[in-house]
Amino acid sequence: MANHVLLTSEEHRTLRIDPSRGADFGDAVMSCLIVPTEFRRVQNDYPILFRLTPQRDRFQALAMFGFEPGENLFLDGTRWDARYRPLALEIQPFLIGHPATPGGDKQIHLDLDSPRVATGGEGVRVFDDVGRPTPYLETVAEQLGELDLGWQATDGFFAALNRHELLEPLTLEITLDDGTTNRLVGYHGIAEERLQQLDAAALGELQAEGHLMPVFMAVASLSNVAELIARKSRREPARG
C-alpha cells in the first residue's frame, strides 16, 4: 500500500531514487494516464485513447503500451524503447501534495513504498549534501507542475469534447502476423466525422480554449496502432 510523506530536504537529504526501467519498478503496464498538454509529445510514440473511469463519471486520456493488462510492448527488460515517456510515469515515486492550508503552495510528496526508493546506495540523489535540490529534483518538480496544470485543464477538455460530441466508442480489432485476433474494447476515440463537420464557430471556440491541438494530436496518434501491432507480432514468436 502506498505510504505517502511530505518530501523535505531535512528528512530526505540522502534519499536516492532508482531511475531504472523494468517490470520490478512497476513499468509492466498496458497504459498510463496522460494530460492533454502532453498529447503532442505522446503521439510521437503511442496511440492515445480515452476511457470512462471505473466510476463511469468522467473520461480519462491514456497512452497505450499494449493490448492486455500487464503488457508493455515498449519495455524490453530494462530498456524502454521510445523517445518520450508520459509525465505520470516520469515523476514516480513523487506526487503532488495538496497544501496543508487552503491557498498555500502545493508540495511534493513521496511514496516511500515505491520500489524506486533506492536502498543500496545507488540511484539519483534528490538533495545535495547541503540540502539544495539536485537537477533531478528540479526536473521532477517541473514535471509535477506541468502535470498539475494538465490535470486542471483535463475537465475543461473533456467538457468541450462532450459539448461537441467528439468522443465515440472505438473497438480496435488487432490481427497479428500469425493470424490471431485480439480486440480492444471499452475505449473511446475522437469522432473524426463529427470533427470534420464542425463549423468555424465551434472550431474557433475549441481553438480559443486550447483544445484543438490535443484533439488533432489524438487523431494523429492512431497511426501508432499499426506500430504497436508490429511490436506485438515481433514479440509473439518469442513466447511460442
Added chain:
Amino acid sequence: MDTAITKIVIVGGGTAGWLAACRIAAAAHPAAADPITVTLVESPDVPTIGVGEGTWPTMRATLERIGIGEAEFLLSCDASFKHGSRFRGWANGAPGDVYFHPFTPPVEADPRTLVAAWQAEAAGEPFADAVTPQPHVARQCLAPRQRAMPDFAGALNYGYHLDAGKLAALLQRHATEKLGVRHLRDHVIGSDRADDGTITAVRTRHNGAVAGDLFLDCSGHAALLVGDVPFIDRSDVLFNDRALAVQVPVAPDSPIAAQTDATAHAAGWIWDIGLPTRRGVGCVYSSAHMSDDEALATLAAYLGTPEPIAPRRLRFRSGHRAQFWTGNCLAIGLSAGFLEPLEASAIVTVELSLDALLDDWPTRATMPLTASRFNTLFRYRWDRIVEFLKLHYVLSRREGRYWRDHRDPASIPPRLAELLALWQHRPPLRTDLPMVDEMFPAASYHYILYGMGASPPATGPLREGALPSLAPVAQRTRSMVAALPPIRAYLEACRAARQPIAMEQFS
C-alpha cells in the same frame, strides 16, 4: 620466403607477462592457417613484485580486448575506481596546498582561451575544479559510472586501483582456461641463439628447450633475456631510489578514496591508494637526501599510528634500456625499465607496448624494421614520462636540499627546460606534444602547471578567440554528484548481483 611470427614465448608471469599472454592470445585468429601459440614460462618460486596498484584509463580497453567483464574484474582484483591523482603539499607545502590531475580533459577549447576563461570566470577556484566535474566527483568518493551503463563506459574518464597480485592471478586463469595459453612453471636457465643473435629457444630446467619465433622478456628486474642490453640511468633527473610500503586495513563500510593521493615530504612523496579492503601506503624517497630511518619516521607520521610499522623495503633505479626490442626479443615491463611510481606509468607502459606490438605485428623479414620503429617510439615515450615526472618537481617552491636539487638546471632535461621557458608566456599547446598518442597530452601539462600555481600567461598582442563558457561544468557537476553512486555502494551492488550466479553454479 617470408615467414609469419606465430610461436610466442613469454618469460615471466607477473602483471606484464600475463597481460602480454592475454592480449596476444585474444588477438590471435583461431582459424589462421598457422595459428599463433602462446607459451608463458614462469619460475615457480620467484615472488612477483606488486608494482603500481594504480592503472590508467587504458586498462578499460585492455580488459575489453582480453574479454574480461568489468564487474568480474572489479570483484576478482579487489579493485576500485580511480579518477586521477591528487597532489598534496607539492607547490609549497603550506596548509591547503592541494590540486588534482584528473583523467578527464578540460572542456574542449583552445588552451589559451580555456586558461583565459578560467581567469575570467573562476580565478578563485583551482584550475581542475573549474574545467571538469571530476575533482568534485572524486572528493565525494563517487564512482565514475552507474552499473546500468555498458561495461567500461563512464560519465567521466577513469582508471582503476587494484591488487596487482590478484590481477596477475585473474589474467592467468583467463589466459590458461579461456584463451588457450600454455603455462610452464619452470626455471629459465639460458637461451639458444643463432649466429645473428636471435633467440631460437629458451632452455628450462625441467622442460628442456622451448622454441619460439618471438620472445617477450617479462621477467622483471631479472631481465633474463635482455640483461646485456645497455641500461640508461635517469636518476640524474629523477632522484628517488627507495620506497617503504605498508598495507593498512580499512573499515568495511568506510568511503573508498577515488584518487591516488601523492603527498610530498622533505625528500620525496607518499602514495596512498584506497582499495575496498585496505589502503596501500608507501614512502618514496631519495637515499642521497634522506636516511632509511628518516623515511620510516616520515611514513609513520603520515599514518599517525602509535604502533611501530614494518614496511616492505624496495630499492629501484629510475631508468630504461637503450633498446627495448633487440633481434626477436622484446622487453616488456620492469625488464624494459622502471621510473619512480609518480603518475603510475608502469602498467600503462606495458599496455602501450602490447598495443604497438599488435598494431604492427611483424613477419620474420620485417622484424628488424618493426623493432627499430618500436625502439624509436618507446624511447620517445620514456623521455616524455621522465620529463612529465620531472615537471612535478621543478615547479615546486618547497625549500630543502632535495627540492632545490630538483630545480637545479643541470638536472632538468633540455627539452623540458625549453618548454618551461615557453610556458611562461603561453599555455602548453598541442604542438608541444605532437605525437598522435602522447602519453601525457597538453591537458595533463595544464593540470600540473596551473595546479602547481604557475601564473597564467598575460594576454599577448594577438587577438584571441571567444572564451568558452565554464558554466556547463558546474551544471554537469551538480548532475553527476546527484546521479553517481558512492564507490562502496557500487561495489557492494556488484557483489550482491553476482551472488545468485555463484549459487546456481554449485547447485
